[in-house]
Amino acid sequence: MGDPVRFLIHGASGRMGQALLRLCAGGAVDCSVVAAVSRKPAQRVVDGVPQFAASELAGVPPFDVAIDFSLPEGFDPLLALCRQRGAALVSGTTGLSDAQRQALAEAAADIPVLWAANFSLGVAVLEELVERAAAALAGWDCDIVETHHVHKQDAPSGTALALGAAAKRGGGMPRYASLRAGDIVGEHLVQLTGTGERVELVHRATSRDVFARGALHAASRLRGRPPGAWRLRDLL
Incomplete structure (x- = not known):
């Protein structure tokens, strides 16, 4: 086995940052924070x-991969540092501007980068299934229903939109519905309906740790990869 992957956790005080630190300490992957x-x-x-x-970012020790779940205002300095040091970047930070997304695309010429709205490995597989199903069932109705806890503000969720994009790649025309109830972590139903029959593809998350585990999985596999814009399903 090689040396443990050296991680920088950016946004460490947030819910995802704390989960990443806890899972790393518990040996979820062979890594060193x-x-x-x-x-x-x-x-x-x-x-x-x-x-x-954050103001001391330039002074952090050498790292192989930065895992970023922070805020848009902290994204630019981290991306610049990764490019400067030739380190990979895995990010789930939402709300990035068009300019930041363009900068991320440009950075992919120099370093491996991965941005995802959802780091669940199951959702990564679901996207592939949705694209294949939509392509195979041309002309069927496509509906995506997402359910989350009452505190989630955006609707449709980023994951629902990503699933919709997968359906569009397969030729589908997705419609969306959003439900907010209780403390549901996240459920996504993609329903393809034809005359007299229906196909349902469902993913349910029961713990937020699935997102942190997926990010760690991706980050551990991104070290040593060539520069480029990677997808989570590329690293399964």
Whole structure:
């Protein structure tokens, strides 16, 4: 076996950042967290992991892959640092501007990058199934129903839109419906309906850890890959 992958966790104080740190400490993948970056860390070292403020980003130790679940305002400095150091970037930060998405695309000429709205490995497989089903069932109605907890603001969800894009690649014309109820982590139903029959493709997440595990899976497999814009399903 090779050396453990060296991770930089960007957005370490957030819900996803905390999950990533917990799973890394528990041995979810063969890795070493060399730095955890947040706006204003309360301590310099937590559980053996050095803590850095966002303003100190340039001083972090060498790393192989940055895993980013932060805010758009912190994205540009991290992308620039990854390009400067030749490190890979895995990001799930939402709300990126068109200019930031363009910068990410340009960075793919120099480093391996992966951005995804959802890091569930099951959803990555579901996207492929939806595209294939839509292509095979031309002319069928395509409806996507997504259900999340009551605190989720955006609708349709980013995952629903990604599934819709997969359906469009297969020739489908997706319609969307959104439900907000209780504390549901996330459910997505893609329904393809023809005359007298219906196909349903469903994914249900029961723990938010699935997203952190997927990000770690992707990051551990992105080290050493050639530059390019990678997809989660490329790394399954």
